[in-house]
Amino acid sequence: MDELFPLFLKLAGRPCLIVGGGVVAEAKMQGLLRCGAEVRVVASEATPGIREAAIAGRIVWDERPFLPADLAGVFLVVAATNSAELHEEIFRRCQQAGILCNAVDEPERCDFYYPAIVRRGALQLAISTAGHSPFLAQRLRHELEERFGPEYGPWLEEIGQQRRELFQADISPESRRAILKELSSERAFAEFQARENPASESAPGRVYFVGAGPGDPDLLTRKAWTVLRSADVVLHDALVPPRILSIAPAGAILCNVGKRCGAKSITQEEIHALLIGYASAAKRVVRLQGGDPLIFGRAGEEISAVREAGVDFEVIPGVTAASAAAASAQIALTDRRAASQIIFLSAHRREGELERDLKSVPRTGATLVIYMPGSNYERLARALRDAGISGETACLIVSQASAPQESIYRTDLASLTSVPAPPAPALLIVGAVAAAAKAEAPPPIVEAV
Numbered sequence: 001m002d003e004l005f006p007l008f009l010k011l012a013g014r015p016c017l018i019v020g021g022g023v024v025a026e027a028k029m030q031g032l033l034r035c036g037a038e039v040r041v042v043a044s045e046a047t048p049g050i051r052e053a054a055i056a057g058r059i060v061w062d063e064r065p066f067l068p069a070d071l072a073g074v075f076l077v078v079a080a081t082n083s084a085e086l087h088e089e090i091f092r093r094c095q096q097a098g099i100l101c102n103a104v105d106e107p108e109r110c111d112f113y114y115p116a117i118v119r120r121g122a123l124q125l126a127i128s129t130a131g132h133s134p135f136l137a138q139r140l141r142h143e144l145e146e147r148f149g150p151e152y153g154p155w156l157e158e159i160g161q162q163r164r165e166l167f168q169a170d171i172s173p174e175s176r177r178a179i180l181k182e183l184s185s186e187r188a189f190a191e192f193q194a195r196e197n198p199a200s201e202s203a204p205g206r207v208y209f210v211g212a213g214p215g216d217p218d219l220l221t222r223k224a225w226t227v228l229r230s231a232d233v234v235l236h237d238a239l240v241p242p243r244i245l246s247i248a249p250a251g252a253i254l255c256n257v258g259k260r261c262g263a264k265s266i267t268q269e270e271i272h273a274l275l276i277g278y279a280s281a282a283k284r285v286v287r288l289q290g291g292d293p294l295i296f297g298r299a300g301e302e303i304s305a306v307r308e309a310g311v312d313f314e315v316i317p318g319v320t321a322a323s324a325a326a327a328s329a330q331i332a333l334t335d336r337r338a339a340s341q342i343i344f345l346s347a348h349r350r351e352g353e354l355e356r357d358l359k360s361v362p363r364t365g366a367t368l369v370i371y372m373p374g375s376n377y378e379r380l381a382r383a384l385r386d387a388g389i390s391g392e393t394a395c396l397i398v399s400q401a402s403a404p405q406e407s408i409y410r411t412d413l414a415s416l417t418s419v420p421a422p423p424a425p426a427l428l429i430v431g432a433v434a435a436a437a438k439a440e441a442p443p444p445i446v447e448a449v
């Protein structure tokens with residue numbers, strides 16, 4: 001069978017004929033009227049709905065059986081009677097006259113099919129399986145209905161209006177494009193939602209600060225999984241992989257509030273406003289962060305903001321990258337034969353701050369776990385040496401812990417300077433416990449010519 005050609009048709013003012021006057025015919029009549037077609041119904045009997053439309057002058061009803069002359073000047077015909085012979089005759093005549101015909105539930109007597117449709121104002125999502133599986137079309141329609149709620153109608157209207165205004169404005173085509181792209185983003189939609197749903201005191205929403213773990217969905221806690229399954233809104237950072245995001249229900253709003261979201265980056269205050277806005281609109285809001293939300297995230301500030309706004313919240317911890325990296329390398333961070341302290345550090349500090357932090361590290365043989373080591377270990381290695389840590393101290397670099405692309409390299413502090421950084425996210429473990437790791441030697445650095 002040839003492929004079907006998908007199209008959205010303008011029917012305004014076009015003469016369309018419906019043969020038959022039952023409930024199916026009435027439904028077809030409504031569909032055609034919605035698009036402004038000029039509808040004529042030919043049927044000996046008709047439903048009250050068809051009669052009313054005829055009395056109101058919205059359609060013409062000819063109270064008699066079909067006649068071949070009814071096809072004169074017609075653009076499109078829907079045959080909705082219970083006579084296969086009549087449908088055959090209509091279809092044949094339509095073919096001869098070049099008129100589009102649809103005989104209801106008889107694919108072989110159709111020039112076109114009605115798709116399964118999700119309608120959200122001007123937004124229409126049409127699905128066709130070319131008759132292979134109407135049930136699949138129904139299922140996909142339900143899924144799309146969940147995913148794209150009724151709010152898409154008014155939202156699309158609003159961005160349409162903004163688009164028209166932008167075309168009047170005196171700005172460069174490049175900036176216009178950038179703004180139009182941002183206006184249609186998931187984030188812009190999330191903001192629209194938050195704006196449209198005013199605070200309701202009767203059914204308060206809730207914010208869940210949830211740890212997504214290091215990347216492997218199996219390392220989510222059951223509680224995180226359950227909360228995510230029933231989320232209305234998920235505000236996540238860039239570290240959370242699609243495999244975990246897809247646990248959220250199809251209808252949930254997903255918004256990446258990580259470093260980049262849409263065209264411009266989102267500020268911390270905007271994140272607070274989204275959390276409070278959605279929760280006040282009675283939504284279950286999941287603030288999903290990689291690893292544990294309480295370690296090197298902004299959860300501290302977000303908790304304060306949410307608490308101050310009087311919004312109900314809960315914190316669900318996650319497996320932090322240090323634990324995942326240690327598990328992958330098969331080392332105990334506090335192996336009592338080598339260390340009895342751990343220090344979690346962020347290398348993402350202003351000039352001088354990291355050096356100061358390290359100076360205060362007493363030489364107790366504590367295991368150092370360094371988050372956000374950046375893409376060049378030179379400064380880090382120098383700072384560690386300057387703090388008085390021996391060049392022979394074992395160092396582990398764990399990249400993408402728990403993900404299929406995970407890699408683990410071992411070196412010593414003296415050689416760390418010349419180790420090329422593996423793909424982010426990566427973590428550094430420095431200390432005697434790292435010596436026992438299951439790891440490879442780092443790949444040689446490519447010499448600059």
Ligand code: SAH
Binds near residue numbers: 239294321401
């Ligand atoms: N809250 C997170 C840390 C966020 S800071 C947690 O508890 O894990 C981001 C840093 O975490 C990255 O720069 C990297 O150092 C580390 N990280 C996060 N996921 C990681 C992973 N799968 N493998 C290695 N390091 C990871």
